[in-house]
Amino acid sequence: GENVEQHPSTLSVQEGDSAVIKCTYSDSASNYFPWYKQELGKGPQLIIDIRSNVGEKKDQRIAVTLNKTAKHFSLHITETQPEDSAVYFCAASSMKLTFGQGTILTVHP
Amino acid sequence: DAGVIQSPRHEVTEMGQEVTLRCKPISGHDYLFWYRQTMMRGLELLIYFNNNVPIDDSGMPEDRFSAKMPNASFSTLKIQPSEPRDSAVYFCASSFTLGRGEQYFGPGTRLTVT
Numbered sequence: 001g002e003n004v005e006q007h008p009s010t011l012s013v014q015e016g017d018s019a020v021i022k023c024t025y026s027d028s029a030s031n032y033f034p035w036y037k038q039e040l041g042k043g044p045q046l047i048i049d050i051r052s053n054v055g056e057k058k059d060q061r062i063a064v065t066l067n068k069t070a071k072h073f074s075l076h077i078t079e080t081q082p083e084d085s086a087v088y089f090c091a092a093s094s095m096k097l098t099f100g101q102g103t104i105l106t107v108h109p
Numbered sequence: 110d111a112g113v114i115q116s117p118r119h120e121v122t123e124m125g126q127e128v129t130l131r132c133k134p135i136s137g138h139d140y141l142f143w144y145r146q147t148m149m150r151g152l153e154l155l156i157y158f159n160n161n162v163p164i165d166d167s168g169m170p171e172d173r174f175s176a177k178m179p180n181a182s183f184s185t186l187k188i189q190p191s192e193p194r195d196s197a198v199y200f201c202a203s204s205f206t207l208g209r210g211e212q213y214f215g216p217g218t219r220l221t222v223t
Contacts, residue, residue: 031209034212
């Protein structure tokens with residue numbers, strides 16, 4: 001089955017800095033790669049996704065890159081704000097979603 | 110739409126008791142998923158349904174766990190008998206498609222088994 005590794009497990013940045021979270025996956029059949037944000041006491045919420053026919057996608061301060069050859073994808077958050085503080089999960093899917101272990105992002109004012 | 114609705118939000122029970130978690134998916138979604146979240150194991154898929162039919166229950170930890178979806182607007186996850194190691198947050202999610210689009214998660218049920 002699919003295996004998704006996510007790094008780092010915790011990330012602390014100053015407000016205004018950039019944050020990068022990286023994931024690798026094992027199943028070459030995976031073709032859909034979403035990123036979810038989970039705030040305390042809530043369920044995960046999709047923030048951006050990318051499909052295997054695209055190498056990069058951007059939505060305002062958030063961007064995702066995908067390297068299918070190397071089987072890795074990354075989330076980039078620019079100009080971080082305190083409200084970006086949350087747990088971020090990457091996932092990979094050919095059918096079912098397999099999630100990474102999560103990254104606790106803390107943005108200090 | 111109100112989103113995915115789960116109840117109860119918190120459940121505290123004693124070991125050996127039966128626990129039933131409930132979920133109402135978003136209307137029109139054909140897929141329903143049950144996940145378990147723990148610090149040690151992260152987010153794990155337990156089972157998913159398509160059009161009320163269980164498709165893949167390979168993530169269900171053992172026979173003490175069972176899930177049903179009697180109609181398109183309701184699903185249950187039952188643990189009988191419960192054990193302390195079942196303590197976790199259980200999420201229900203629903204989606205239009207499998208593996209190609211957003212899954213909408215409910216707020217979760219935090220289960221504590223003492």
